[in-house]
Amino acid sequence: MNASIRQQIIISGVGGQGVLFVTRLLAEAAMDRGIPVFTSETHGMAQRGGTVLSHLKVGDFSSPLIRPGRADGLLVLKEENLSQHRVFLKSTGWTVVNTASPGPDSDIDNSVDADRFALEMSNPKAVNLIMLGRAVSRVNRFFCTLNDIETVLSRRLAHRTEMLDASLKALRMGHTAP
Amino acid sequence: MLGNEALARGLLENGCAMATSYPGTPASEILSSVVLFQQANRYPMHAQWAVNEKVAFEIAYAGCMTGLRTAVSMKQVGLNVASDPFMSAAYMGTKGGFILISADDPGPHSSQTEQDSRMMAMMAKIPVLDPDSPRQAKEMTGLAYALSEAFCIPVMIRPTTRICHSRQDVPLGEMRLLNTIPEFQKDPARWAATPKFRFQLHGELEEKLAGISSWKATAPVRLNSKAKGSKALVVSGVAAAHSREILQDLNLWDRLPLYQVLQPYPLHTDFIHHLLEAYDEILVLEETTGVIEMQLADRHRVFGKMNEKVPRVGELLPEVIEAIVAQFTGGQSAPVEKPAAAGRRPTLCAGCPHRASFFAIKKAAPKGIYTSDIGCYTLGLNLGAVDTVLCMGAAISQAAGFYHAYKNQEKGPPIVATMGDSTFFHAGVPALIDAVVQNVGFVLVILDNRTTAMTGGQPTPATGLGAAGEPLNTVDIESLVKGCGIRYCKTADPYDLQGFTALMKEAVAYSKEKGPAVVISRHACLLDRRQKEDQADRKTVQVSESCDGCAYCITQFECPALVHEEAAEKVRVDRMICSGCGACLQVCPKGAIEEVLR
Secondary structure, eight states, X not given: OGGGOOEEEEEEEETTSOHHHHHHHHHHHHHHTTOOEEEEOOOGGXXXXXXXXXXXXXXXXXXXXXXXXXXXXXXXXXXXXXXXXXXXXXXXXEEEEEXXXXXXXXXXXXXXXXXXXXXXXXXXXXXHHHHHHHHHXXXXXXXXXXXXXXXXXXXXXXXXXXXXXXXXXXXXXXXXXX | OBHHHHHHHHHHHTTEEEEEEOOOTTTTHHHHHHHHHHHHHTOOOEEEEOSSHHHXXXXXXXHHHTTOXXXXXXXXXXXXXXXXXXXXXXXXXOSSOEEEEEEBOSXXXXXXXXXXXXXXXXXXXXXXXXXXXXXHHHHHHHHHHHHHHHHTOOEEEOOBHHHXXXXXXXXXXXXXXXXXXXXXXXXXXXXXXXXXXXXXXXXXXXXXXXXXXXXXXXXXXXXXXXXXXXXXXXXXXXXXXXXXXXXXXXXXXXXXXXXXXXXXXXXXXXXXXHHHHHOSXXXXXXXXXXXXXXXXXXXXXXXXXXXXXXXXXXOOOHHHHHHHHHHHTTOOOOOOOOOSSOOOOOOOOTTOHHHHHXXXXXXXXXXXXXXXXXXXXXXXXXXXXXXXXXXXXHHHHHHHHHHHHHTTSSSOOOEEEEEEHHHIIIIIHHHHHHHHHTTOOOEEEEEEOSSBTTTTOBOOTTTXXXXXXXXXXXXXXXXXXXXXXXXXXXXXXXXXXXXXXXXXXXHHHHHHHTSOEEEEEEOOOTTOGGGGGGSOOOOOEEEOTTOOOOOHHHHHTOOTXXXXXXXXXXXXXXXXXXXXXXXXXXXXXXXXXXXXXX
């Protein structure tokens, strides 16, 4: 089954939102499933509040970058990036967007007001995990499950119980939030 | 595993006994990963951040002179700083294996230039390897040590940002030290060669290069042996990774012979002959300069950067490669769609102490010339408090240049240079000594956030910690400044905006009358977890009803947590990003930014 999986996902946000962390969690989830994985990240000056873009390629690939028009999905942590990064998406691709005011073609599965829910949880840094929880639990045929991400988080944060609890809570919030 | 982690792992699996570096994107994580692997496995070696790339190079190079395997890593512009020992080391050669990792940044994503380190290898006359992935980067460390020891020559590995900052599943091997006994054999004719002997060493270097250009282990690889045709594609680095995927997508895998070059310089002699004999047309895809291309001396049949078939500037993105390959093979490809917007510009973090420093500098010297330097504080551009950024340490020497240019004018502008603590240690000290000797009337503000912030918080010589967090000696910035001969040196916390502005005014006045003045603006970086306890209590800030939406705070202070609601003609505080530093309480001329007391 794993041999046939090929998914290309763009994760887009701004510096400080935790785009790299989400990318890493997804990469580890892929490795746990025995699927080859490639990611490409933005570091350095752009991380200081600038646009941050991660490429995630799960399956048999040799290039770390996704070409325009080839991405299966777009996970957008900052709504303003949507117009800039939509170019990567193929015509049948999915988007999950962090937005307070969903557009006419959005539905409950592909938009969530993660900023508001993060503030309600008094955890402004949780936006990335809320968005990840949403994408993993609501996108059809996503290469991994909410449970896989929980396993990765539990392993990474094994010695930081408080942070782990907050992270798992944010992840599930993304799954259940209206 | 990140490409930089893979490189680090490769060094330790191949017996590296000493690793040095100075941080710089995209190379920074190489040394920090060496340290993590070293600690986790109790691998006995020396790993350190050096004060700059030149010093890092010389330490690791001397290590290899004792027979140990050593390595030094840096970003491409770091190699400019280390180019002096680098050029000379090529002549003198090595004893233990010596690897120089110089990470390039086509794009550029986080650099001043897109320079191609392979050109530096060519200039120094040493071999360079060009990995296509984290996995291959790790394999190339073993190959590089073998090559270095076979020919007694420094070997460069040249990854690019897309290798350093890609993550891939990488098979691990065992970490093992090969040789731990240093043995320096005196040989002054070599290690301290005079020009006469240098001539001889240069001759030997040419002989080594001839041998290396026929060394089997680094020879180019034919990736699709079944493909036949009169055209061929030659690739290296990440362009090789993109091309493999693209040839399959375009159904060209069985039709277009594809060669991957592992060692772009010196290019294997047999390979050059084979290509020119077997094919009518040859397309070369490489980043960033045409290094392979210029070694294929047939301008009519070789297509690349020189005849503008391949862009000379910027990253070779896969969509660009797809279009070039499609055109080369007579096919069609969809036009490349470019993203419309430029994206959000980077900015200093909310609560960054540099922002307060810049605000005060503008207040104290509103018509000044502001020279600045390489680091997060380059982003003082956004506040209009940075006029020049050249290279590491240049803020001081450029300030001197402006001073000398204007000094015969009746009323020269005040000159304020800004430079981070790590940059001051790296390259600021010689420039400051020069400014003292020439009595340059300027103010140097050392933005001392107690760390090397831009690259991820590596220690500076003032931190007193090593790469693994071990306690080390410290060099105190004040003493250093005074030791350079500076008479006016004062330290203050920029979060006290009023006090700091008054100090800046005093320093500017001093510099106009008496000569160079130094202000050390000291407040720990908010991102530095080691210094959390040094941070003041968080304040809750709000914008009162008296805000008239003049946006003074937005244009002059430029904190991302202050948001201009143009429709409402108000500014509001974005609580998602406000750090609670409270510096903005002193910014609004109408006093509309106020603290919420609990």
